[in-house]
Amino acid sequence: MSNDILNVVVTGAAGQIGYSLIFNIVRGEMFGSDQKIRLVLMDIAPMLDGIKGVIMEIEDCCYPLVGEIVVTADPKEAFANADYAILVGGMPRKDGMERADLLKANATIFQVQGKALNDHAKKTCKVLVVANPANTNALIAMVNAPNIPKENFSCLTRLDQNRARAQIALRAKVSVKDVHNIIVWGNHSLTIFPDHRCGYVSLPSGKSTISGAVKDDTWLQNEFVATVQKRGAAVISARKLSSAASAAKAITDHIHDWHLGTPEGEYVSMGVHSDGSYNIPSGIIFSFPVTIKNGVYTIVQGLPIDKNTQEKLDATTAELISEKEVALAL
Amino acid sequence: MESATLRINNISGHLTTSGVRGGGQCPFSQKSTAPLACPEKAWSVINTSPHAKPNPIRVLVTGAAGQIAYSLVFMIASGQMFGPYQPVVLHLLDIPKMQEVLNGVVMELNDGAFPLLAGTVATTDVKTAFMGIQVCLMVGAFPRGPGMQRSDLLKMNANIFKEQGAALAKYAARGVKVLVVGNPANTNAYIACLAAKADLPSTNFSALTRLDQNRAVSMIAERVGVPVAKVKNVSIWGNHSLTQVPDVTNAVIQDFPEKGLTTPVLTAVNDNKWLEESFIPQVQNRGAAVIAARKLSSAASAANAIVGHMRDWVLGTKDGETVSMAVVSDGSYNIPKGLVFSFPVQCRAGEWSIVQGLKITPFIQLKLDATTKELQSEIDALPK
Numbered sequence: 001m002s003n004d005i006l007n008v009v010v011t012g013a014a015g016q017i018g019y020s021l022i023f024n025i026v027r028g029e030m031f032g033s034d035q036k037i038r039l040v041l042m043d044i045a046p047m048l049d050g051i052k053g054v055i056m057e058i059e060d061c062c063y064p065l066v067g068e069i070v071v072t073a074d075p076k077e078a079f080a081n082a083d084y085a086i087l088v089g090g091m092p093r094k095d096g097m098e099r100a101d102l103l104k105a106n107a108t109i110f111q112v113q114g115k116a117l118n119d120h121a122k123k124t125c126k127v128l129v130v131a132n133p134a135n136t137n138a139l140i141a142m143v144n145a146p147n148i149p150k151e152n153f154s155c156l157t158r159l160d161q162n163r164a165r166a167q168i169a170l171r172a173k174v175s176v177k178d179v180h181n182i183i184v185w186g187n188h189s190l191t192i193f194p195d196h197r198c199g200y201v202s203l204p205s206g207k208s209t210i211s212g213a214v215k216d217d218t219w220l221q222n223e224f225v226a227t228v229q230k231r232g233a234a235v236i237s238a239r240k241l242s243s244a245a246s247a248a249k250a251i252t253d254h255i256h257d258w259h260l261g262t263p264e265g266e267y268v269s270m271g272v273h274s275d276g277s278y279n280i281p282s283g284i285i286f287s288f289p290v291t292i293k294n295g296v297y298t299i300v301q302g303l304p305i306d307k308n309t310q311e312k313l314d315a316t317t318a319e320l321i322s323e324k325e326v327a328l329a330l
Numbered sequence: 331m332e333s334a335t336l337r338i339n340n341i342s343g344h345l346t347t348s349g350v351r352g353g354g355q356c357p358f359s360q361k362s363t364a365p366l367a368c369p370e371k372a373w374s375v376i377n378t379s380p381h382a383k384p385n386p387i388r389v390l391v392t393g394a395a396g397q398i399a400y401s402l403v404f405m406i407a408s409g410q411m412f413g414p415y416q417p418v419v420l421h422l423l424d425i426p427k428m429q430e431v432l433n434g435v436v437m438e439l440n441d442g443a444f445p446l447l448a449g450t451v452a453t454t455d456v457k458t459a460f461m462g463i464q465v466c467l468m469v470g471a472f473p474r475g476p477g478m479q480r481s482d483l484l485k486m487n488a489n490i491f492k493e494q495g496a497a498l499a500k501y502a503a504r505g506v507k508v509l510v511v512g513n514p515a516n517t518n519a520y521i522a523c524l525a526a527k528a529d530l531p532s533t534n535f536s537a538l539t540r541l542d543q544n545r546a547v548s549m550i551a552e553r554v555g556v557p558v559a560k561v562k563n564v565s566i567w568g569n570h571s572l573t574q575v576p577d578v579t580n581a582v583i584q585d586f587p588e589k590g591l592t593t594p595v596l597t598a599v600n601d602n603k604w605l606e607e608s609f610i611p612q613v614q615n616r617g618a619a620v621i622a623a624r625k626l627s628s629a630a631s632a633a634n635a636i637v638g639h640m641r642d643w644v645l646g647t648k649d650g651e652t653v654s655m656a657v658v659s660d661g662s663y664n665i666p667k668g669l670v671f672s673f674p675v676q677c678r679a680g681e682w683s684i685v686q687g688l689k690i691t692p693f694i695q696l697k698l699d700a701t702t703k704e705l706q707s708e709i710d711a712l713p714k
Contacts, residue, residue: 019629019630020401020404020630023401023630023634027410029408049623050623050624050625052623053620053622053623053624053625053626054624054630056616056619056620056623056624056631057620057624057628057629057630057631058631059545059548059552060541060544060545060548060616060620060628060631060634060635061544061630061631061634061635062544062547062548062551062558063558064557064558064559159441161443162441162442162443163440163441163443165443166440166441166442166443169443170440175417175445175448176440176443176444176445176447177445177446231437231441234437235434235437235438235441237430237434238430238431238433238434238437239430239431239434239435239438240430240431240434241434243438243441244400244438245400245401245404245438245442246437246438246439246441246442248404249404249408249441249442249443249444250441250442253443
């Protein structure tokens with residue numbers, strides 16, 4: 001049993017995703033069943049009362065791993081000595097809001113949080129931004145936290161990867177656990193590109209390409225991509241609420257793998273700052289396939305990029321650059 | 331800015347009680363190969379070996395579009411209920427009005443990419459829902475509306491649970507394990523059991539008091555200032571209602587006051603007045619307190635209790651440790667036979683057995699009488 005305690009901060013903790021996520025964390029699913037946690041729950045002041053009820057429920061679960069829970073609206077207090085910061089809280093899109101308004105409102109929030117992380121979190125703090133526009137919010141936080149390495153900032157695209165994997169599994173009529181190395185590239189938006197070409201399916205008879213298992217390249221080029229890109233809206237349409245539990249699961253997966261490493265040969269997708277790999281310009285947060293060992297991710301190199309993929313990468317890159325320009329014009 | 335630091339005390343929850351994580355492996359790790367701690371204690375239906383290629387177990391959740399189910403189904407899909415080596419097919423039942431929401435839940439279950447989720451059957455049709463199931467989690471019930479009397483609630487639910495009891499008898503596996511959560515839980519379980527009487531043993535049926543037990547344990551741990559993991563054998567007797575009886579007479583605290591020593595809770599707390607006048611009412615009223623704070627009913631903690639109850643039933647309880655389950659009384663402790671009443675039990679090989687010979691104080695006896703009377707009157711109020 002490890003004796004150190006991890007300081008884990010969740011912002012937007014009073015919301016829907018927070019409710020699912022908090023219980024994943026305290027159950028041990030994020031860091032393993034041996035890791036004790038000090039949990040910091042942050043939200044805006046009017047929401048703090050609601051968190052008290054959540055804490056009552058955590059008590060009523062009798063989990064062994066949580067040593068202390070702090071509730072606060074103050075970023076300075078929240079991020080003090082943080083090891084992991086999961087930034088779920090952001091300005092939601094309201095009716096009549098243009099994308100530029102959304103970008104600007106969130107840029108302010110993430111500027112403040114980036115500075116607070118810079119000044120109070122551990123230098124080794126790892127940051128996962130979930131609130132949309134996730135990639136650009138992560139970028140804002142990163143540029144405002146020069147004391148923390150760029151590699152410690154990420155945004156969530158694991159949900160898109162999990163969704164893509166599930167679509168392949170359903171189509172190929174296999175278990176999702178047998179579908180490997182489905183990647184998502186770029187922006188967590190309608191331009192995200194789910195890429196099956198380096199993936200494979202483990203069948204009793206041996207490995208199969210995705211194309212071989214699905215046997216429908218037209219579906220793979222078109223419907224598969226569109227379904228993954230629009231999945232968020234499809235869930236809202238059915239539930240009348242945004243994805244919460246599946247988002248919480250993806251957050252759990254992202255942090256779990258970042259902390260504990262990926263299995264040999266498995267790629268996972270993370271939005272991270274571009275180092276120029278695949279000719280993606282640096283200075284943006286872009287979803288790449290990575291492997292993780294000893295808490296450090298490495299972008300998988302040398303994957304083939306065909307003409308169709310290049311077009312998709314260009315489109316999502318262009319979108320990210322224009323988001324960056326709008327957000328930074330403050 | 332205000333902030334509150336709260337100390338959360340601990341209990342050995344499901345993670346270590348039944349050794350699900352044996353070897354400290356997280357179930358999300360594809361490398362989880364450690365065997366379960368006590369596979370011989372498990373129900374024969376459950377696969378406990380990392381090397382086998384098991385058949386999935388079929389689990390039905392009713393009220394599947396609701397709040398509790400939203401927390402519950404993802405916990406089941408991630409392996410919390412049956413361990414890391416048992417795949418699951420989730421049957422999800424709700425009323426036709428909730429079909430779209432149910433579709434959304436299925437989407438999110440798929441989007442979770444859970445290795446142990448072998449499939450989903452989402453339906454508003456009772457036959458489809460109950461077909462071939464081996465575990466039944468009856469979360470759905472008719473909710474109490476404003477102005478509704480308790481007797482109205484009993485009648486509305488009697489119809490639902492009579493129909494579902496009949497469906498269990500007709501479509502479910504003979505060994506189906508049933509946990510009723512929807513309130514009034516004990517009486518709903520009684521009705522379902524009665525409706526299935528000709529086909530299913532009454533020992534298949536139970537109702538949830540594990541949430542009350544968890545709440546009681548948490549409060550004792552906080553009072554004494556020990557981790558929740560050290561507080562053992564707190565019992566909940568009776569009806570899952572305001573007459574429930576949280577009882578620490580036979581409860582102990584391990585490694586207290588120092589490692590290697592075990593102290594009765596009564597001694598460690600050393601305050602009968604607090605136990606009788608504060609502790610018991612606090613446990614009884616906790617549900618209302620959570621609603622007041624959240625503006626919503628307990629969902630995640632209820633889901634956690636459902637998982638704990640069923641997991642201990644199918645994977646077995648640790649030697650010397652008891653858990654609370656509302657089951658059909660066999661006359662133990664002079665509780666009238668046939669009532670669905672919460673007792674302290676132990677579980678092994680998929681069977682529960684009521685712990686015999688526990689001390690019942692006169693104070694507790696009065697409370698047992700009161701909760702028995704309430705249960706009897708609920709049954710008497712049922713339509714004939």
